[in-house]
Amino acid sequence: MKPTSLAELRDAVRDSTGTLLVKGAGTASGWAGTPTGVDHELETTGLTGIVAYNPADMTVAVRAGTRFSKLQEELAANGQRIALDPARVQAGATVGGLIATADSGPLRHGYGGPRDLLIGVTMVLADGTVARSGGHVIKNVAGYDLGKLLCGSFGTLGVIAEAVLRVHPLPPATRTVSIPCDVTEAVELTGRILEARLEPAALEWYGGALHARYEGLESSVELRAAATPGGTVDHEASRVWDGEFVVRCGSRPSQLPAVAKHATAITSSVAVGVHTLAVDSATAVERLRDEFELTVCRRPAGSDLPAWGRPHPAVPLMRAVKQRFDPAGRLGPGRFAPWF
Amino acid sequence: MSLDALRDELTEVLRDGVITDPAHLRTYECDALTGYRVVPALVALPRDAAQVAAAVRACAAHGVPFVARGAGTGLSGGALPTADGIVISLQRLRRVVDVDPVDRRATVEPGVTNLDISLAAARYGLYYSPDPSSQQVCTIGGNVAENSGGAHCLKYGFTANHILAIDVVLPDGTPTRLGGDAPHQAGYDLLGAFVGTEGTLGIVTGVVVRLLHTPATVRTLVADFDSTKDAGDAVTAIIAAGILPAAIEMMDNLAIQAVNATVDAGFDPDTAALLIVELDGPADEVQARFTELLEKCTRATRVTVARDAAHRAQIWQGRKAAFAAVGRLSPNYFVQDGVVPRTRLGEALTRIAAMGDAAGIRVANVFHAGDGNLHPLVLYSEARGEHDRAEALSTAIAELCVELGGSLSGEHGIGTDKACSMPRMFSADDLATMQRLRAAFDPRGLCNPGKVFPTPRLCGERPGPYRPHPLEAAGVIERL
Ligand SMILES: Cc1cc2nc3c(=O)[nH]c(=O)nc-3n(C[C@H](O)[C@H](O)[C@H](O)COP(=O)(O)OP(=O)(O)OC[C@H]3O[C@@H](n4cnc5c(N)ncnc54)[C@H](O)[C@@H]3O)c2cc1C
Ligand SMILES: Cc1cc2nc3c(=O)[nH]c(=O)nc-3n(C[C@H](O)[C@H](O)[C@H](O)COP(=O)(O)OP(=O)(O)OC[C@H]3O[C@@H](n4cnc5c(N)ncnc54)[C@H](O)[C@@H]3O)c2cc1C
Numbered sequence: 047m048k049p050t051s052l053a054e055l056r057d058a059v060r061d062s063t064g065t066l067l068v069k070g071a072g073t074a075s076g077w078a079g080t081p082t083g084v085d086h087e088l089e090t091t092g093l094t095g096i097v098a099y100n101p102a103d104m105t106v107a108v109r110a111g112t113r114f115s116k117l118q119e120e121l122a123a124n125g126q127r128i129a130l131d132p133a134r135v136q137a138g139a140t141v142g143g144l145i146a147t148a149d150s151g152p153l154r155h156g157y158g159g160p161r162d163l164l165i166g167v168t169m170v171l172a173d174g175t176v177a178r179s180g181g182h183v184i185k186n187v188a189g190y191d192l193g194k195l196l197c198g199s200f201g202t203l204g205v206i207a208e209a210v211l212r213v214h215p216l217p218p219a220t221r222t223v224s225i226p227c228d229v230t231e232a233v234e235l236t237g238r239i240l241e242a243r244l245e246p247a248a249l250e251w252y253g254g255a256l257h258a259r260y261e262g263l264e265s266s267v268e269l270r271a272a273a274t275p276g277g278t279v280d281h282e283a284s285r286v287w288d289g290e291f292v293v294r295c296g297s298r299p300s301q302l303p304a305v306a307k308h309a310t311a312i313t314s315s316v317a318v319g320v321h322t323l324a325v326d327s328a329t330a331v332e333r334l335r336d337e338f339e340l341t342v343c344r345r346p347a348g349s350d351l352p353a354w355g356r357p358h359p360a361v362p363l364m365r366a367v368k369q370r371f372d373p374a375g376r377l378g379p380g381r382f383a384p385w386f
Numbered sequence: 387m388s389l390d391a392l393r394d395e396l397t398e399v400l401r402d403g404v405i406t407d408p409a410h411l412r413t414y415e416c417d418a419l420t421g422y423r424v425v426p427a428l429v430a431l432p433r434d435a436a437q438v439a440a441a442v443r444a445c446a447a448h449g450v451p452f453v454a455r456g457a458g459t460g461l462s463g464g465a466l467p468t469a470d471g472i473v474i475s476l477q478r479l480r481r482v483v484d485v486d487p488v489d490r491r492a493t494v495e496p497g498v499t500n501l502d503i504s505l506a507a508a509r510y511g512l513y514y515s516p517d518p519s520s521q522q523v524c525t526i527g528g529n530v531a532e533n534s535g536g537a538h539c540l541k542y543g544f545t546a547n548h549i550l551a552i553d554v555v556l557p558d559g560t561p562t563r564l565g566g567d568a569p570h571q572a573g574y575d576l577l578g579a580f581v582g583t584e585g586t587l588g589i590v591t592g593v594v595v596r597l598l599h600t601p602a603t604v605r606t607l608v609a610d611f612d613s614t615k616d617a618g619d620a621v622t623a624i625i626a627a628g629i630l631p632a633a634i635e636m637m638d639n640l641a642i643q644a645v646n647a648t649v650d651a652g653f654d655p656d657t658a659a660l661l662i663v664e665l666d667g668p669a670d671e672v673q674a675r676f677t678e679l680l681e682k683c684t685r686a687t688r689v690t691v692a693r694d695a696a697h698r699a700q701i702w703q704g705r706k707a708a709f710a711a712v713g714r715l716s717p718n719y720f721v722q723d724g725v726v727p728r729t730r731l732g733e734a735l736t737r738i739a740a741m742g743d744a745a746g747i748r749v750a751n752v753f754h755a756g757d758g759n760l761h762p763l764v765l766y767s768e769a770r771g772e773h774d775r776a777e778a779l780s781t782a783i784a785e786l787c788v789e790l791g792g793s794l795s796g797e798h799g800i801g802t803d804k805a806c807s808m809p810r811m812f813s814a815d816d817l818a819t820m821q822r823l824r825a826a827f828d829p830r831g832l833c834n835p836g837k838v839f840p841t842p843r844l845c846g847e848r849p850g851p852y853r854p855h856p857l858e859a860a861g862v863i864e865r866l
Contacts, residue, residue, distance in 0.1 A: 100727070100729060101626070102622060102625065102626045102728065102729045103727045103728055103729050104625065104728070105727075125628060148570075148571060148575065154569075158543070158547055158569070159569065161575050161578045162543065162546075162547050169819075171819065175815050175818070175819060176815060177813075177815050177816045177818075177819035177820075178812065178813070178816050179812075179816065179819070179820065181792070181793050181811070182727065182791055182792070183725045183726070183727055183757070183758055183791075183792045183793050183796075184757050184758075185535060185539070185544070185725050185754070185757040185758065185759045185793075185796040185797065186725055186792075186793040186795070186796060187532065187533045187582050187793075187795050187796060187797055187798075187799055187800075188793045188794040188795045188800055188804075188808070188811055188812075189800070189808065189811070189812055189816070189817070189820055189838065190579065190582075190583055190820040190823050190824070190838075191533075191546075191578065191579060191581075191582055192579070192819065192820065192823065194546070194575045194578030194579045194581075195574055195575060195576070195578070195579040195823065196574075197571070197574075197575040197578065198571045198572075198573055198574055198575050199573075199574050203574070214630070215628030215630065216628075218628075237488065240490070240599050241511065241599060243599055243600075243601060243602035243668060244668060245601075245602075245667055245668055245671075262667075262668070262671045263670075263671055263674050263675070265670055265674065266668060266670040266671035266674065269668075269670050270668055270670075294570060295570065296566060296567060296568030296569070296570025296571075296572075297567055297568055298489045298567045298568065299488075299489050299490075299568075300488050300489050301567075317490075318568060318569060319489075319567060319568035319569075319570075320568050320569065320570045339566055339567075339568075339570065339572045340572070341570075341572060354572060354573070355572070358563075358566070358572060359562045359563045360562055360563065360564050360573075360576050361573070362562075363556075363562065363564075363576055363826065363827065364573050364574050364576065366826040366827070367574060367576070367822075367823065367826040369826070370822040370823070370825050370826045371819075371822055382573065385573070
């Protein structure tokens with residue numbers, strides 16, 4: 047099924063029976079649990095395009111199947127952007143897919159993740175109900191914020207049809223400083239950079255160095271880059287990263303060394319405590335899972351490594367929410383195995 | 387339901403922490419929206435999370451509704467009790483449990499005031515960013531419930547962007563935790579969904595907040611304008627130039643007069659409107675942006691730059707005193723909290739002024755202009771019998787904001803006050819979907835009932851049929 051309008055999407059959900067797997071561009075189709083017993087795939091990539099964009103209001107409404115990179119191009123023509131930079135964007139990830147996976151990149155340090163940039167949402171529930179929450183203004187507390195609920199929902203609560211996002215100005219200049227160091231030093235350096243009030247937009251450790259990205263006016267990023275302790279001003283940092291198992295994991299920022307010792311490669315938003323790790327075996331993932339909250343994003347074909355670790359205290363509530371939104375269990379079966 | 391049995395049970399657990407004396411109960415009959423008053427059946431004053439859980443469990447066992455209360459500074463009737471229900475006050479849970487300068491976070495109890503968190507963090511050069519004008523009194527638990535904002539949220543974001551985890555007692559008495567050590571949620575973002583639900587999903591008994599380093603440099607100016615429209619246009623120009631100030635606040639002449647009668651903030655009593663604009667960040671960035679900012683204020687009749695920290699504090703004292711000061715101009719007033727798209731500020735202010743004139747009622751404006759969050763103060767006299775007219779005007783202003791493509795509320799919440807206007811903004815399906823979330827947390831509807839969502843009892847003859855959102859009507863957004 048590949049609807050091209052909200053009405054078609056609603057009809058597709060309402061007039062079908064059986065289970066549905068929501069599919070965007072497929073860049074994260076291996077994330078979370080492996081879907082089981084899927085009757086229909088529901089592709090969102092026919093739902094594309096900007097719905098409303100008034101640059102001076104600094105908000106944009108966009109259909110969920112739109113490629114995020116395409117949206118960024120249109121915003122850039124007006125000197126604006128969504129301050130969200132997950133690596134999957136280059137691979138064609140869609141707006142809805144990024145929200146459903148709560149994905150983010152190094153800019154999470156300065157701007158937060160999808161939950162912090164999403165100000166309104168239109169969704170289709172498993173019974174065909176079309177519901178909206180939030181709105182078109184950045185400040186808004188009217189009603190429950192269902193957009194946040196959909197962040198990290200992996201297509202199990204509803205189909206995201208349309209999103210309204212907060213827009214930021216494109217920075218006039220950027221500078222990235224790389225400081226070769228190990229993860230223990232990275233934690234300490236992060237503290238010093240923040241204490242020096244240099245206001246980096248990102249502080250990312252990977253490939254044997256802490257990368258501090260500054261955004262702002264040309265003269266200012268130059269000064270801040272020069273003031274960064276131990277830094278060498280670099281080209282825009284770029285690395286390719288690979289691994290048998292890939293997991294996204296959260297910890298207190300200072301626990302980075304304890305997380306990193308399980309990884310063969312790691313990229314970490316050091317000040318935030320969100321890490322993406324390449325891990326060489328299922329046993330290593332299981333060890334990590336005993337200590338930290340994680341999501342498995344990639345596993346080798348044939349591996350039956352569960353996507354989620356020990357249930358955290360709010361898992362019963364997650365089940366209760368799932369039960370209310372999708373009592374028949376139509377959407378994304380298997381995604382939250384072994385939790386539900 | 388048995389209130390007597392509940393009282394006995396609570397007394398056993400809370401000892402002196404139960405109020406039953408009718409005179410004393412009246413302290414809890416309303417929040418800062420004093421137009422709505424209901425005396426609760428009793429008040430529980432637990433001392434710790436375990437006692438909160440025990441109190442909630444007892445309510446669940448006896449089928450008695452309950453409402454959490456922080457400092458009672460809410461402006462939408464969120465903490466309004468029900469006559470057959472109890473108030474659970476978090477005033478005795480006011481410990482700052484831990485300030486962690488390495489991981490830049492603080493763990494606090496829900497009754498701690500917003501300002502006390504920043505005071506506890508100050509010795510490390512850290513602070514808690516969201517700063518409601520009521521920050522000296524309002525509690526972090528209330529902030530979480532309302533997703534409170536403040537003047538500096540334009541750059542730094544609202545409460546929801548600064549909470550890492552909360553401990554919650556669910557409506558059946560079960561304690562749980564939402565969020566965690568990092569903003570990486572394994573699964574649904576239940577923390578994000580909880581913040582701003584106005585005490586309807588459970589009681590917060592512990593909060594882990596993110597702390598930020600105080601900025602390196604701060605520069606503040608006050609710009610006077612000949613009209614609110616000129617001031618509004620300056621706001622649009624600043625934002626459109628890609629400048630992201632820490633704060634942009636606007637006050638009109640009536641608000642300025644009120645402030646000047648109370649504190650000396652140095653505001654010109656004759657100016658039609660003023661903007662307070664503050665930039666913060668690395669010195670060089672702030673310096674260069676400040677020059678750009680001055681260029682955007684060309685239509686200002688006068689620009690005053692804060693000389694030093696003391697002068698800046700004086701300006702902010704003037705701004706933050708505005709609500710209280712308006713009490714001097716008028717025996718009674720309503721505060722509205724609607725939001726409009728930033729490009730429609732001028733239009734909104736013009737229409738509000740016209741509506742005020744038509745109703746023969748004065749409206750003062752003091753608000754967060756940078757994010758389009760209006761706070762029209764509708765001034766009236768109860769004694770002169772103006773209440774109903776003022777209330778109708780106040781509601782009409784909130785609904786005007788929706789009509790302009792905005793929202794009923796930017797930070798004060800829907801509560802009791804605006805519940806009946808919700809169908810102006812959301813369809814029956816939208817509201818029913820929100821109720822699914824509520825039912826997942828509180829299937830029996832005992833936790834702060836009657837708030838946020840319109841009920842036939844509350845809204846009487848105006849159940850407010852759904853009308854298409856103006857953006858839908860204009861074909862900008864589609865429902866189907
Ligand atoms: C926070 C962060 C910062 C990064 N910064 C850079 C950078 O600056 N420059 C750079 O070249 N690379 C960076 N990477 C590495 C990047 O994730 C990928 O290695 C690279 O973009 C290849 O992606 P792909 O879409 O071709 O992967 P594919 O091979 O198409 O995807 C394979 C699998 O990997 C998963 N996957 C893809 N991207 C990610 C991701 N970001 N996290 C977890 N799983 C993923 C996909 O969902 C899929 O299941 C960063 C990664 C992270 C997490
Ligand atoms: C002069 C003045 C200025 C103000 N300025 C601002 C401003 O700039 N920005 C802004 O956003 N607001 C402002 N407010 C509104 C108010 O201060 C905020 O809404 C504040 O967050 C309320 O906190 P409180 O502790 O007083 O909560 P209360 O009024 O006691 O309660 C508010 C709501 O929170 C719920 N609640 C309280 N504690 C808990 C808990 N522990 N767990 C679950 N639910 C709970 C209550 O049930 C109720 O629904 C202002 C109010 C006044 C009087």
